[in-house]
Amino acid sequence: MSSEQKREYPWSHYTLACCRRGPAPPTLYVLYAVQIAVVIVLSYLSVVLLGPLSYSGISLFYFVYPFIIIFTLWWGFWGALAGYIGCVVGAGLMVGLPLLPSIAYALSDLVPFLVMFALYRGVLARLGVDPLMRDLVEREIRGYRARRSAAWFWFILLNGLVLNALSAEIGVGIQYAMGLVPPDAYWFWWIGWFVGDLLAMVILTPILVKGLTSMVERYGLINHGWFT
Amino acid sequence: MGAGISEAGRRLEKTRVRTFLYSMRIGTPVERLHVITKVVLMLTLSTLALHMFNIPVERGGPDLVGLALLLLIVVALLGAARVARYLVTSYLVLALPVLLGIFVWWLYFNRGLPGPRMQLYLWPGYVPLGLSTVVLAAALAALYLRARSVPGPLAAALILWWLSLMPPALDESPMTSWARIPLGAAVAVDVPRWALVVAVAKVLGFAVMIYSTFLLLLTTRDAEVAGALRQLGVPYRASFYASLVFRNLDTVMADYTNIRNAQVARGAMVARRGPLARLADLARISVPLVASMIRRSVEMGIALYARGFYSATRITEYRERRPFTYVDWAVVALLAALAVFDVVLGYRFDSMLRLAGYG
Numbered sequence: 001m002s003s004e005q006k007r008e009y010p011w012s013h014y015t016l017a018c019c020r021r022g023p024a025p026p027t028l029y030v031l032y033a034v035q036i037a038v039v040i041v042l043s044y045l046s047v048v049l050l051g052p053l054s055y056s057g058i059s060l061f062y063f064v065y066p067f068i069i070i071f072t073l074w075w076g077f078w079g080a081l082a083g084y085i086g087c088v089v090g091a092g093l094m095v096g097l098p099l100l101p102s103i104a105y106a107l108s109d110l111v112p113f114l115v116m117f118a119l120y121r122g123v124l125a126r127l128g129v130d131p132l133m134r135d136l137v138e139r140e141i142r143g144y145r146a147r148r149s150a151a152w153f154w155f156i157l158l159n160g161l162v163l164n165a166l167s168a169e170i171g172v173g174i175q176y177a178m179g180l181v182p183p184d185a186y187w188f189w190w191i192g193w194f195v196g197d198l199l200a201m202v203i204l205t206p207i208l209v210k211g212l213t214s215m216v217e218r219y220g221l222i223n224h225g226w227f228t
Numbered sequence: 229m230g231a232g233i234s235e236a237g238r239r240l241e242k243t244r245v246r247t248f249l250y251s252m253r254i255g256t257p258v259e260r261l262h263v264i265t266k267v268v269l270m271l272t273l274s275t276l277a278l279h280m281f282n283i284p285v286e287r288g289g290p291d292l293v294g295l296a297l298l299l300l301i302v303v304a305l306l307g308a309a310r311v312a313r314y315l316v317t318s319y320l321v322l323a324l325p326v327l328l329g330i331f332v333w334w335l336y337f338n339r340g341l342p343g344p345r346m347q348l349y350l351w352p353g354y355v356p357l358g359l360s361t362v363v364l365a366a367a368l369a370a371l372y373l374r375a376r377s378v379p380g381p382l383a384a385a386l387i388l389w390w391l392s393l394m395p396p397a398l399d400e401s402p403m404t405s406w407a408r409i410p411l412g413a414a415v416a417v418d419v420p421r422w423a424l425v426v427a428v429a430k431v432l433g434f435a436v437m438i439y440s441t442f443l444l445l446l447t448t449r450d451a452e453v454a455g456a457l458r459q460l461g462v463p464y465r466a467s468f469y470a471s472l473v474f475r476n477l478d479t480v481m482a483d484y485t486n487i488r489n490a491q492v493a494r495g496a497m498v499a500r501r502g503p504l505a506r507l508a509d510l511a512r513i514s515v516p517l518v519a520s521m522i523r524r525s526v527e528m529g530i531a532l533y534a535r536g537f538y539s540a541t542r543i544t545e546y547r548e549r550r551p552f553t554y555v556d557w558a559v560v561a562l563l564a565a566l567a568v569f570d571v572v573l574g575y576r577f578d579s580m581l582r583l584a585g586y587g
Contacts, residue, residue, distance in 0.1 A: 026537055027529030033469050034525045037476035038517065041484060063510055067518075085473070093445060094249070098437030100274040179282040179430075182337035204511050211515035219522060 010142035014131050016122050017225035024228045031221060032078040035071055039082040042067055043090030046200075064090075065197045066205040069159060072113040073120060073132050074216055076226040080113035101178055108171030112163035117226070119158060129154055132222070137210040155205070160198055168193040248445040248474075250314050258309035258443070263452045264460075265556040266444050269305075272563040273298055273440045279571050281433035285341055285422050290429030294570065294577035298436045302443060311446040315439070323438050327431050328387065334427035341420035348394045353414030356393065359404035364389040450474035455546035464543050471546075472528075480521065487516050 023029070042064040064086060072079030087109040092102030120131040128147050129135065135146035136155060172189045175181045181189050216222055244251045252259055258266075277298055280291040306312040335348070367388045371381030396416070454471035458464065491513065569575050 023538060025529065026532040027526050029465075029469070030472060030528040030532065031522065031525035033472035034476050034480070034521050034528075036473045037480045038521050040473070040477060041480045042514075045484070067514065093441055097441070098274050098277075098434070099270055099441055099444075100278065100437070178278060182334050183340055185333055185337035188337075204514070207511040208514060208518075211511075212518050215519065216522065219526070221522065 008144075009125065009128065010144050011125055011131055013224055014121055014125065014222065015225055016118060019225055019227035028221065028228060032075060035075065035078070036082040036085050039064055039067060039071065039086035040090035040094070043086035044094045045090075047091045047095050061200050062091075062196050063200045063204060065200045066203075066208055068109060068113055069116070069201065069205055070133070070208050070213065072117050074213070074222045076117055076223045077114070078223075078227070080110050080117065083113050084110035101175065101180055104178060105171045105174040107174065108167040108169075111170060112167045115166070116159060116163055124154055132213050132217070133205070133209050134213055136206045156202075159201055159205075164194055164197050164201070167197060245449060247447060247449055249442070250311070250446055252447050253310045256309050256447075258305055258447050260553075260555070261447075261559065262550060262552050262556045263448055263456045264552070265559050266448060268560055268563060270440045270444045272567055273302065274437045276567060276570055277433040277436040281426075281429040283576075285343065285426075288576065288579075289422060289425055290433075291570075291576045291578050292425065292429055292432065293580075295429055295432035295436065297577055299432055299439075302436055302439045305443055306439060306446075309443065309447050311443075315442055315446065323435075325384070326438070327435060328391075330434050331427045331431050332391075334430045335419060335423055336417065338423045338426055339419060341422040341426070344421050345418050346421050346424070347396055347416045348419055349396055350394075350415040350417060351412060352393055352396070353412060354408040354410045356405040357407040357409070360389055360392040363392045450477075451546060452550075455549040458546060459549055459552075467546075479524070480517075483517055483520050484513065487513050487520070 024032070043062075046061065046063045064083075068079060068083035068086070070079075071082055075082075084106050087106035088099070088102045091097070092106065093099060120129070120133075125131040127150070129151050130141055130146065133151065133155065134141050135148055135151035138146050139148070140146060168190050171193055172181060172186065175189070176183075176186055242254060244253055261269075277295060280294045280298070283290055303312070306315060364385050367385035368381055371384050372378065375381050451471065453474060454467045457467040457470055491509070570577075
């Protein structure tokens, strides 16, 4: 990509670089920790508030999922790590699910988010899609006319269908391999997982992006690369 | 006067300490264990449970005796930690539907097993008055006394009642079914006999894993984890990071409650509304929650910076670091022996029972 094209988008400084030199500023260091605590609490609530049907690691409405999406878009690896730890501790240990299976199938809340981050910053950002998803709700981003239909297309295709299916496959597949899902019930579990995450994602992500992303960017707290 | 001070001191002396969930009594045998021992304990028991309930039917099927033994160990440890009462009055209600759900799923969605088959009623074709009615009434009364509301306990009692209708032997025996009111046609499904054994094994195994997890959470402090990480040689910043995560859990929960209360005071979430409106309420909570998270992080970051977090050459270690005692070594050795005996050497507890002349 030429430097002229780079200048074309107001998000060109959000890349897939590893990290800047030196340690992260204390504010970011604390923020990375506190956002994990937030995801743990929200994961816990998304299981507890919906009652017993949310057990077996599958919530009918896993409303923390869109939080993990936007935290990953903001804070790269740390957002995805929050998803993983939130699933193990908040949606797992704190509601009494076993540690060993939780550690294994919580990978479903780590891998898809890392893939999403790489795709948004590495590929879609170059195609004119905002890697912070502001074009889902904004008409204009710093003078650049947002491509809303493209943003929604990629959001639904990537997050709603492909990565959500990957998440369900990893999560339910690991549970099945560990003998936690009955052989004949595999697809019930899979569909429950898929639909529960999809609903939350489509309903809440735009609201969160609209309410928070600009503020976080104004504070200068968004990662330029994977780690800082 | 001295006696008065010591009396006051005794009264003020700490007897309980806050843990991840609830609080625990100081000085119990489980509280004295090192946090690493407790983690090893939970992981070993979970691994053994997974191994025992996943033994294929061709190799003798799940080890029910072994699973029951593991559950007994966990219950004994919960009793020794003096947290069993709290668990019964709070999380038991949450965990029971999980176990019930696991039983039903594994009974009906596991039809590919070999061996003889048996019939289970989905509906026997009549309302039996007998043991099942007693189950319904007792469950409803017990759950109503606990929850003080009708719909939830009634649903739970009806599920238990339905489970008690499933075995034809119970419905057709005059001992357990004293009178019958015909209602509709009988509906039965054909399931392998092994499915019942596997379902019971899954319930026992999950109970072991769930309650051993609770044992750890009810008897471990967040600061203990950070201290243990330091003892394991994890760098200070990484341990402090873990400590920050755990210490902020309460703060975030308090923030969530405050924001929710503030919004209720302004009229949100007052009326009973549809699921979509409730989701929108949730989204409205999330924005101030994340905003307060960012504000707090900025304040804490400045505090860390002011205290020379990055420039400090000498750090103060966690007070919660405790030595790994002989008892800890003994518990870990016992668990290792149990794992080798069961997983590596492949011994089964039910076959030992048979050798001893039982079963």
